[in-house]
Amino acid sequence: MDFAKIFSLIITAIFIQNIIFAKFLGICPFMGVSKKVEASIGMGMAVTFVMSLASGVTWTIYNYLLVPLQLEYLQTIAFILIIASLVQFVEMAIQKTSPNLYKALGVFLPLITTNCAVLGIAILNIQQEYNFIESVINGAAVALGFTLALVLLAGIRERIEYAAIPGPFKGVPIAFISAGLLAMAFMGFSGMQI
Amino acid sequence: METILFPVLSLGGTGLAMGLFLAYASKKFEVKVDEKVEAIQNILPGMNCGACGFPGCSGYAEAIALNGAEMTACSPGGPTVAAAIAEVMGGTVDLSGPKMVAKLLCQGDCTKTSKTYEFEGELTTCAAINLYAGGDKSCKYGCLGYGDCAKACPVNAITVTEKGIISIDEEVCVSCKKCVATCPKKIIQMLPMNKRVTVNCMSKDKGAVARKACSVACIACGLCQKACPVGAIEIENNVAKIDPEKCVECGLCAVKCPTKAINSDVKEIKKAEIIEEKCIGCTACARVCPVKCIEGEVKQKHKIDQSKCIGCQLCYDKCKFSAIKMNIQNI
Numbered sequence: 034m035d036f037a038k039i040f041s042l043i044i045t046a047i048f049i050q051n052i053i054f055a056k057f058l059g060i061c062p063f064m065g066v067s068k069k070v071e072a073s074i075g076m077g078m079a080v081t082f083v084m085s086l087a088s089g090v091t092w093t094i095y096n097y098l099l100v101p102l103q104l105e106y107l108q109t110i111a112f113i114l115i116i117a118s119l120v121q122f123v124e125m126a127i128q129k130t131s132p133n134l135y136k137a138l139g140v141f142l143p144l145i146t147t148n149c150a151v152l153g154i155a156i157l158n159i160q161q162e163y164n165f166i167e168s169v170i171n172g173a174a175v176a177l178g179f180t181l182a183l184v185l186l187a188g189i190r191e192r193i194e195y196a197a198i199p200g201p202f203k204g205v206p207i208a209f210i211s212a213g214l215l216a217m218a219f220m221g222f223s224g225m226q227i
Numbered sequence: 228m229e230t231i232l233f234p235v236l237s238l239g240g241t242g243l244a245m246g247l248f249l250a251y252a253s254k255k256f257e258v259k260v261d262e263k264v265e266a267i268q269n270i271l272p273g274m275n276c277g278a279c280g281f282p283g284c285s286g287y288a289e290a291i292a293l294n295g296a297e298m299t300a301c302s303p304g305g306p307t308v309a310a311a312i313a314e315v316m317g318g319t320v321d322l323s324g325p326k327m328v329a330k331l332l333c334q335g336d337c338t339k340t341s342k343t344y345e346f347e348g349e350l351t352t353c354a355a356i357n358l359y360a361g362g363d364k365s366c367k368y369g370c371l372g373y374g375d376c377a378k379a380c381p382v383n384a385i386t387v388t389e390k391g392i393i394s395i396d397e398e399v400c401v402s403c404k405k406c407v408a409t410c411p412k413k414i415i416q417m418l419p420m421n422k423r424v425t426v427n428c429m430s431k432d433k434g435a436v437a438r439k440a441c442s443v444a445c446i447a448c449g450l451c452q453k454a455c456p457v458g459a460i461e462i463e464n465n466v467a468k469i470d471p472e473k474c475v476e477c478g479l480c481a482v483k484c485p486t487k488a489i490n491s492d493v494k495e496i497k498k499a500e501i502i503e504e505k506c507i508g509c510t511a512c513a514r515v516c517p518v519k520c521i522e523g524e525v526k527q528k529h530k531i532d533q534s535k536c537i538g539c540q541l542c543y544d545k546c547k548f549s550a551i552k553m554n555i556q557n558i
Contacts, residue, residue: 094241098237098241099237102233102234102237104233104237107234107237107238110238111237111241114241114242114245115241115245118245118246118248118249121249121252122248122249122252125249125252125253126252126256128256128258129256129258132258
């Protein structure tokens with residue numbers, strides 16, 4: 034275990050290569066569930082759970098099932114299958130444990146299934162040739178970066194509600210502009226080398 | 228062989244494992260759903276049209292069972308569904324009131340109006356064409372006929388006719404108001420289905436302008452207002468409006484309308500007649516008659532002047548002794 038590497042992995046995933054502000058993956062839930070801070074935290078938690086689990090499971094499946102059988106070309110479809118099942122499972126768990134969060138997330142919970150960020154990270158883990166521990170940590174860290182972006186935007190949008198926005202910009206357009214400004218702010222991290 | 232077998236087995240096996248895991252999880256994490264919610268959900272039509280104002284049928288079912296929402300909000304289901312829901316909830320519902328249907332208040336098809344320009348864009352929707360000088364129709368208030376409402380209708384009650392205007396099948400309409408929301412010209416309105424007389428024009432232009440744009444436009448001449456025996460017609464913004472609450476469907480306004488902007492589906496002439504044996508001379512009928520065609524002294528047999536009677540049935544409804552009969556002649 035190389036702690037320095039893991040530390041740099043986490044910092045890179047959250048700030049430098051933030052999944053939304055630098056890689057532009059997972060924009061759909063980022064726009065859809067960032068109206069309220071509470072809902073965005075819940076979504077972040079759900080995505081964190083799914084992403085860490087998916088990273089671990091996909092890494093295992095890839096290295097112990099697909100590689101030995103020389104079926105690497107099946108990686109995308111296998112990963113989609115796994116991620117979809119995990120999201121189903123998370124949906125059940127949330128419905129059971131927190132009906133209010135289930136209501137708040139609404140349609141966006143099943144949408145984690147088609148959240149390209151989850152699939153993207155699973156595939157990136159394989160490309161970067163991380164080991165199991167690194168994959169899970171990377172998945173969790175990326176999801177934390179996603180949560181951070183989501184909560185930041187939700188906070189901004191809650192305040193925008195009370196601002197005098199010109200008619201054509203009300204709602205989603207101004208949210209996109211805010212997100213763009215946030216992404217520009219995050220460009221400040223892009224030169225860092227850890 | 229192996230090139231096929233291994234991928235199929237590995238992927239199939241993964242899928243099976245995941246499926247079994249989910250099946251186990253669904254048992255373990257089962258959420259008890261209120262059985263009333265489920266019962267109501269089974270009653271509702273399941274169209275998820277949103278007419279009730281809740282997110283889909285399941286949302287409405289929950290709102291009724293858990294928060295005591297109105298049981299009559301489902302317009303596609305109508306009275307039968309409302310009654311069935313009331314049975315589940317153990318309450319009663321008030322089912323009076325006519326079915327509201329979408330009606331197009333425009334008759335300006337291509338034979339009545341002209342095109343002001345030829346639209347050559349890719350996107351032929353009412354919303355898009357409405358952006359160019361308020362549409363390509365000579366009348367700026369009329370139906371554009373590109374069928375945005377027809378696309379929005381969940382039950383296909385709306386069709387675009389070959390004359391470039393839409394027609395709504397009121398029998399099929401489920402009063403979900405989707406077309407009303409979609410129409411950029413706002414010329415579809417929810418009106419009671421049983422009222423068969425409507426002013427089918429929304430043109431706010433002055434008479435001469437409206438007439439030039441469309442041969443069946445309302446020119447706000449006021450003849451219908453004068454003709455109406457019950458004062459149900461008001462003229463606002465250069466267009467006549469019939470109050471469906473007051474209208475007695477005599478069809479007199481439609482007869483008087485010089486441009487035929489008022490459309491009357493009344494296809495019969497009704498005349499009231501007094502059955503002399505039953506009349507006791509209470510004068511109740513004479514008091515409600517809007518055209519004062521009933522004559523007779525107190526405690527004398529009354530008479531109805533057949534030439535004046537407009538067949539509004541007000542006297543028929545009023546008479547406590549069933550001494551009035553309606554003679555119906557189809558035109």
